[in-house]
Amino acid sequence: SQKIEQNSEALNIQEGKTATLTCNYTNYSPAYLQWYRQDPGRGPVFLLLIRENEKEKRKERLKVTFDTTLKQSLFHITASQPADSATYLCALTSNDYKLSFGAGTTVTVRA
Amino acid sequence: DTAVSQTPKYLVTQMGNDKSIKCEQNLGHDTMYWYKQDSKKFLKIMFSYNNKELIINETVPNRFSPKSPDKAHLNLHINSLELGDSAVYFCASGGQTYEQYFGPGTRLTVT
Numbered sequence: 001s002q003k004i005e006q007n008s009e010a011l012n013i014q015e016g017k018t019a020t021l022t023c024n025y026t027n028y029s030p031a032y033l034q035w036y037r038q039d040p041g042r043g044p045v046f047l048l049l050i051r052e053n054e055k056e057k058r059k060e061r062l063k064v065t066f067d068t069t070l071k072q073s074l075f076h077i078t079a080s081q082p083a084d085s086a087t088y089l090c091a092l093t094s095n096d097y098k099l100s101f102g103a104g105t106t107v108t109v110r111a
Numbered sequence: 112d113t114a115v116s117q118t119p120k121y122l123v124t125q126m127g128n129d130k131s132i133k134c135e136q137n138l139g140h141d142t143m144y145w146y147k148q149d150s151k152k153f154l155k156i157m158f159s160y161n162n163k164e165l166i167i168n169e170t171v172p173n174r175f176s177p178k179s180p181d182k183a184h185l186n187l188h189i190n191s192l193e194l195g196d197s198a199v200y201f202c203a204s205g206g207q208t209y210e211q212y213f214g215p216g217t218r219l220t221v222t
Contacts, residue, residue, distance in 0.1 A: 032209050034209070034210060041216075042215060042216070043115075043201050043203075043215050044154070044201070044211075044213045045213070046210040046211065046212065049208070049209060087152070089154065093209055097142055097159065097161075097166070097167075097205060098156060098159065098167050099144075099156060099211060100156070101153070101155070103151070103152065103153055104152055
């Protein structure tokens with residue numbers, strides 16, 4: 001069966017450092033991989049989408065990589081700030097608009 | 112202007128009751144979704160409508176029935192509520208580009 005694993009449930013880092021989150025998947029051939037941010041009591045917010053034929057995507061301090069051979073995506077937050085503290089969700093989709101989510105990694109950035 | 116809105120935000124009800132959650136989007140998207148997020152924070156798709164037509168129907172008890180009166184609205188009706196239905200329900204919408212926009216969620220508590 002399809003499986004999406006975000007390796008860490010929680011990640012604590014010092015302000016200014018780079019946070020790196022991992023998303024691995026099995027029994028899946030996604031066309032797109034997405035990252036969302038979810039704050040407590042709120043809905044997920046779309047951050048970045050990367051296609052299967054793209055290796056890397058950037059948006060401001062965020063960077064996503066996608067390795068379809070390793071079946072893995074890495075999500076980086078550079079120069080992290082306390083305001084980056086949230087749960088980050090990895091989501092995969094084929095061409096059918098159906099998103100399958102990982103369980104999320106909760107990032108806490110210490111000032 | 113809120114892009115995806117849901118009502119109510121909180122819903123407390125007793126077992127056996129029937130309740131509805133409403134969702135509206137003003138993004139002009141053709142596709143709308145219902146997700147369930149359980150106590151372990153796992154976000155799982157339930158239904159999807161594209162232009163008022165049901166396109167995704169996951170393994171959900173038939174006590175749950177979505178209804179889309181037009182492409183800007185997708186409501187969720189739940190019959191004979193059970194304790195296990197307690198969760199946060201998110202509505203989302205999406206266009207051609209695969210990212211999805213989520214509502215604020217409805218926290219349903221069944222007592």
